[in-house]
Amino acid sequence: MSSPSTAPHTHARTRRRENLTIAAILVFQIAMPLSYYVTRRAYDERFSWRMFSTLRLRDCKVEVREQLANGRTRGVNIERDVHVAWLRLLERMRSAVIDAYLERRCENHEVTRVDFTCRCNDTDGRALPTMERSLSCEVTR
């Protein structure tokens, strides 16, 4: 049982702990969406409350081509390789997914380099600059 003199002290400590929890949760909640605007993750809208954003409604087409050890190149049928839902994320230029997918293609030892291209039209129909990403498979081996 706490004495009358320690009770307010305990209450103050509890209150301080609660306030720190509140502040931490609020800072996290402000920092997460804010980080979208202050960092360069333009295509990664997670945790930023950008529902119905223009980015999501762009009309995009993705192409992945790989260079083989014998010098030839071939296109990848992404829909036959992984679940089609991943193709939608590749179209949205989700960086982590692109990186993981290019690495996956490099797991085939015949492949020496993988090139990713994404062509999009904005919601007003205007063509946007083509976005490209490449991975030299030597880096991953």
Next chain:
Amino acid sequence: MKRWNEYFHGDYLALRAFLFSKVFLCMVALDTWMLMIGHAGRYGVAGFNVAHFSILQRLLPLPTAAHYVATLLLTGLVSLTAALLGPSKPLIGLLCVLYTYSWSMSMLDSYQHHYFVSLVLLCMVFFPRATRAPERNELTSGFGYPLLAATIALLYTFTAIAKMDPQWCNGFTLRRISSAQEVLAPLVVLATQLGISEPSFWSIASTSVIPIELLIAVGYGLSARQDAAAPRWLRFYVAFSFVIAVALHLGAEALRLEIGWFSYYMLALACTFLLPGRAVQVLSLALTLPAGAIAKLLAESKVPSRTETFLTCAAVSGALAASAFLLDLPGAYTACAVAALGLWGYALANTEDAIQTGLALGVAAVLMWAAIAVTEVRWDYYRYLGGDLQRRGESREALTAYLKGERYAPKGSSRKSKIRQLQRELGLKVAP
């Protein structure tokens, strides 16, 4: 600091937090069972996955359909048990972890409202504990509720900021959203008759969403203070923001957006936070009367003996096993076994309220089966799975999935022609 303390540690109507906990937890359970499971077939396909957080990617095994379904079933069971028992910190904490894990295990689930539900659950951990329905005018305090109000205010603010973009403000984005052009066509005609050109209409309609969302954000921000001797203007403003919030989310539903139950979650929040106290009292009475009667019945029961407790646990384990069998989904046995083990563990450690917990879990298990059986979620699961397997050239597995799905096919949606096509491809006897 005084203002901070008044806001986060001030009084509010206990019924608001109580009502919201019950309704929200039931919604989460039904959402996981009736909506999310349908897409489980995507998980683990071709051994490819990217988790939301790199630490999960490194530490956890590749999520499979069974893994994902088990997590969702368990999440729903915990959620409904918490709703029936009255939410407690450990149970809501466990639910928050399970739910967050269900979406964060893979970027296949990139719905922002699932992240939002996790934040709501995090705030609910700090809700006041209520094992009985509060009195009509009872006030309570606890920072979870005002923190949730602040969380929603932030969500609306950032959503409004996201729309401050030329493509949105010029109306191009809104036009491309689902069925916006079709649903808003009569308004376009009306606007044209009033001399407003079509592009101007879309621009005005889009741009107007920004101040609306900001007004709602302020409403939520103020709502936590409306019960504690708030000035009239504050209560009036909060009630006004209720009207615009409801209009906004009903409008979003009318546009048939593919956002799951997000609008309904937001409507439940609006009813809890933005309605005047008296309206919440009436709503709460109507919604929690049956639950209150059951809780009273359970509370009045005598302290049970060990035998009674263990008999209850055995019966509930039986109900869980029966549900798992009837569900016919991968991962169902795992989820039900984990739930049963959890109950036995709890009963061994704490026999006093193990019967209540067991009964709540038993009811949740039966409702889980019922919720899945009355919806088309199993049909969705098997047909999506079959479609993906066929697309990737795995005809035999696709046929198995389609055949299983036929058991749950709604009238007129049979995949018999696909089944026959696959049987022909595989040189099997073609079904009549």
